[in-house]
Amino acid sequence: MSLEGYRILLADDEKALTDYLAPILNRAGFSVIVVHDGNTALRYVTEKHPDLIVLDVLMPGLDGREVCRRLRAAGDWTPIIMLTQVNTTVDKVLSLEEGADDYLCKPFDPHELVARVRAVLRRRQVLANQPPLIRASRLRSGNLILDRRTRRAYLGGQMLELTPKALALLEYLMLHPDEVLTRERLLDAVWGWDYPVATRAVDARIAEIRRALGDDPESPNFIETIVGIGYRFLAPVEPLEDGR
Amino acid sequence: MKRRWLLWTILIGFPLLAAFGAAIGLQHGMGSNPVFRLQVRADLGTWILLGNGVVTLILLLGVTGFWGAHYLRRQVLANAQREYSLSRRRFIRHLEHELKNPLAIIRAQLTYLSERAEGVSPERILSDILIQIERLSRLVAHLRQLVELEEQNIECVPVDVASLLCEVVEASQTHPNYEERQVHLLLPRAPWPLPAVNGDRDLLGLAFFNLLDNALKFTRPGDTIEIRAFENGRSVVVEVADTGPGIAEDDLPYIFEELYRGANARGYEGSGLGLALVRAIVKRHGGNVKVRSRLGQGTVFTVSLPIASWPFVTSCYKNVTHRYPADIHLKRKRCII
Numbered sequence: 001m002s003l004e005g006y007r008i009l010l011a012d013d014e015k016a017l018t019d020y021l022a023p024i025l026n027r028a029g030f031s032v033i034v035v036h037d038g039n040t041a042l043r044y045v046t047e048k049h050p051d052l053i054v055l056d057v058l059m060p061g062l063d064g065r066e067v068c069r070r071l072r073a074a075g076d077w078t079p080i081i082m083l084t085q086v087n088t089t090v091d092k093v094l095s096l097e098e099g100a101d102d103y104l105c106k107p108f109d110p111h112e113l114v115a116r117v118r119a120v121l122r123r124r125q126v127l128a129n130q131p132p133l134i135r136a137s138r139l140r141s142g143n144l145i146l147d148r149r150t151r152r153a154y155l156g157g158q159m160l161e162l163t164p165k166a167l168a169l170l171e172y173l174m175l176h177p178d179e180v181l182t183r184e185r186l187l188d189a190v191w192g193w194d195y196p197v198a199t200r201a202v203d204a205r206i207a208e209i210r211r212a213l214g215d216d217p218e219s220p221n222f223i224e225t226i227v228g229i230g231y232r233f234l235a236p237v238e239p240l241e242d243g244r
Numbered sequence: 245m246k247r248r249w250l251l252w253t254i255l256i257g258f259p260l261l262a263a264f265g266a267a268i269g270l271q272h273g274m275g276s277n278p279v280f281r282l283q284v285r286a287d288l289g290t291w292i293l294l295g296n297g298v299v300t301l302i303l304l305l306g307v308t309g310f311w312g313a314h315y316l317r318r319q320v321l322a323n324a325q326r327e328y329s330l331s332r333r334r335f336i337r338h339l340e341h342e343l344k345n346p347l348a349i350i351r352a353q354l355t356y357l358s359e360r361a362e363g364v365s366p367e368r369i370l371s372d373i374l375i376q377i378e379r380l381s382r383l384v385a386h387l388r389q390l391v392e393l394e395e396q397n398i399e400c401v402p403v404d405v406a407s408l409l410c411e412v413v414e415a416s417q418t419h420p421n422y423e424e425r426q427v428h429l430l431l432p433r434a435p436w437p438l439p440a441v442n443g444d445r446d447l448l449g450l451a452f453f454n455l456l457d458n459a460l461k462f463t464r465p466g467d468t469i470e471i472r473a474f475e476n477g478r479s480v481v482v483e484v485a486d487t488g489p490g491i492a493e494d495d496l497p498y499i500f501e502e503l504y505r506g507a508n509a510r511g512y513e514g515s516g517l518g519l520a521l522v523r524a525i526v527k528r529h530g531g532n533v534k535v536r537s538r539l540g541q542g543t544v545f546t547v548s549l550p551i552a553s554w555p556f557v558t559s560c561y562k563n564v565t566h567r568y569p570a571d572i573h574l575k576r577k578r579c580i581i
Contacts, residue, residue: 108380164399191446192396193389197415197453201446213326 003121004029006226007048009040011064012083021054021110025198028114038062042070045078052121054113055100056083065098072099075134079120081113086171101134102176105188119179126178127238136239139174144213144222145240146174153212160212165190167207173233182230248310251303256302264295294544315452331501338503342516355445380539386517390502393447393524399547402440402552405480406431409471416460424465427456430472438473441480441549443529447550451525453486454518460527461512462543479531485544491537499535522547 009028012018015036022032024216033050035041039061045053057064067078082100101120104113124132133139139146143156151167153160162170168190175180184198191198197200209215224232350373357369411428416422424567432438452471459469463486473482491499495506500523503516521544526533531549 105385107377133259163401165444192392193450198446198450198459200411200415201449227450 003118004238006030006121007040008032009044009048009050009053009115010034011038011053011059011067013037013059014056019066021113023109025114025117028117030117036060038064038067042067045071045105046074047077048116050078052079052081052117054081054083054117059077068098068100071136077135079132080165081116081120083108099134101132103189119176123177123179126236133177133237133239134177136241138240139237140240141174141177141222141233141237144169144235147209155213162212163208166208166212169202169205170209174237176212177235177237179232180229180232187229202230221227252303252306252310256306257299260299262296264291267291267304287468288385334498334504335502338505338516342503343380346379350376383515383517386419386515386521387502389518390524393521393528398447398528399444400442401445403443403445404438404440405448405473405482405549406438407472408445409450409452409482412449412456413454413471418455419457419460421460421463421465424427425460425463426466426468427460428468430470431518435566438480439475440552441529441531442552443549447525448529450549451522452484454522455547458518459484459488459543461514462486462509467542475551478551479548481559482547482549483544486545487542487545490539490541491535492539496535497538500533 006029008025010018010022010025010032011035012021013036018034018036022034025032031047033044035044036059038059041053041055041059042062044050045067055064055067059067060072063080068082071078071080077099078098079101084103084105101115101123103213104116106115127133137147137149139148147153148171153162153167153170169186172186172190183202186202187193187195187198191201192222192223206225210217210220210223213222217223217225220234222233222235224234226232308433316521337506352375353369353373357366361462402425409429409431413427435545456469456471467487468485473483474481489508491506491508495504495508498504500519502520504520505516523533526547526549529549530545534546535543536544537545
């Protein structure tokens with residue numbers, strides 16, 4: 001599955017940052033167009049249809065959130081990776097309403113951005129003819145159904161008893177199927193804080209989800225442990241249209 | 245302000261007027277003696293004068309009281325403002341210090357790199373620069389998390405403090421100083437085990453871990469650390485005590501402030517945000533944290549958290565007992581009472 005030659009729109013008003021990020025993305029095999037404000041970004045997307053947008057939140061003119069909202073409202077589901085700033089809580093960014101595919105907190109490792117771009121593009125390729133997972137209010141993987149609006153999960157029609165944090169973790173895992181997610185990233189995304197000791201908290205919640213799902217860590221159907229790194233949701237996930 | 249005066253006038257004026265009228269009425273009705281009646285009529289002006297005098301006196305007292313209260317309130321406000329501005333200035337000074345050091349290091353490293361001097365390899369310098377950048381990133385992230393903690397919703401489910409403390413102590417065993425300290429965990433068994441508190445288990449764990457981590461960091465080999473928990477009917481109280489060097493009295497009022505470092509804490513690694521985080525977490529759970537310390541003898545931190553059955557707190561998750569249906573995510577509210 002080659003991702004070479006994909007066109008990426010990089011929208012960030014910090015020229016000192018884009019001057020270095022663009023060549024790094026270029027070297028990774030993508031062709032990159034840089035814009036420095038929200039209005040130009042929006043115009044470019046509607047005219048040239050890039051394959052992915054890397055969008056900074058704080059920009060002159062329209063901010064990144066507004067660009068994302070307007071695109072989604074117009075039915076444009078171009079994958080978006082949001083570069084968030086201080087004081088943006090994660091659940092807001094990953095919410096159904098916001099509609100970004102992924103987020104990355106500044107300051108980030110440029111290689112992490114490349115990895116995320118690849119992961120988002122790959123995810124979209126797998127679901128080529130389906131609406132993106134981030135848009136779905138319900139996700140299905142085998143007989144597991146997660147309803148993002150009512151915050152409930154069902155296994156074979158039976159409602160699962162999960163703590164809110166465990167449910168949010170399951171949601172994040174299901175939104176990033178087949179991706180190796182480090183404990184640190186899960187902490188950052190679901191808990192909103194990342195302290196070395198807290199990686200145990202991730203393990204505890206994964207254990208809770210596994211208990212609820214009856215998933216054996218030795219031969220898992222849903223969540224695989226990647227020793228020394230983190231976890232991966234290995235079962236395929238599909239969006240479930242309302243009313244089905 | 246006008247409304248307040250109207251209230252005063254009505255409150256004092258009307259009863260006075262009524263009393264005045266009653267006095268005259270009483271005198272009138274008193275009798276058949278025409279001389280006496282005449283006397284009363286003649287004294288009506290005096291009565292009015294007297295009444296006015298009393299009203300003026302009471303109004304004067306009211307005004308003085310009002311201004312006194314106003315003055316006191318202003319004093320208290322000014323003090324709070326002064327304290328706030330002082331702590332803000334302290335914070336900025338400390339932040340400057342925390343930022344200055346890594347920036348100075350990066351600058352020196354870059355100069356060294358640009359001079360292409362023999363000695364340390366460029367790869368080594370680049371990786372050293374990265375270490376400093378990570379140090380700065382961590383500081384920014386932790387500051388952000390501290391702010392978010394005050395704003396975002398936190399989980400509100402019953403937490404078993406005893407098992408949580410066991411886990412925290414277990415996690416601290418990887419601390420490099422653990423082997424050289426006597427760490428004891430004391431949990432009550434009689435007359436009953438510790439009751440549950442409401443809140444976010446992971447955050448509470450982080451708070452206790454920070455306290456224990458501090459104790460391990462600032463004590464010397466051979467020192468004793470005790471983690472004690474008990475309940476007093478209203479709260480679960482957790483104490484983290486050590487026989488370490490203690491905290492200077494001058495530092496004690498400030499140690500929970502962001503980035504503050506006491507005289508005894510300088511030269512140790514850390515973000516300077518650990519105790520601020522502890523305070524923020526405990527506050528979000530409707531509890532409080534206190535410290536007592538004696539130089540050369542040791543320190544004890546005391547965390548009190550409201551017991552789950554305490555009526556004010558249970559109201560934040562009314563429909564949930566010890567089972568957590570998935571939909572409490574929608575109902576969760578701030579734990580603060």
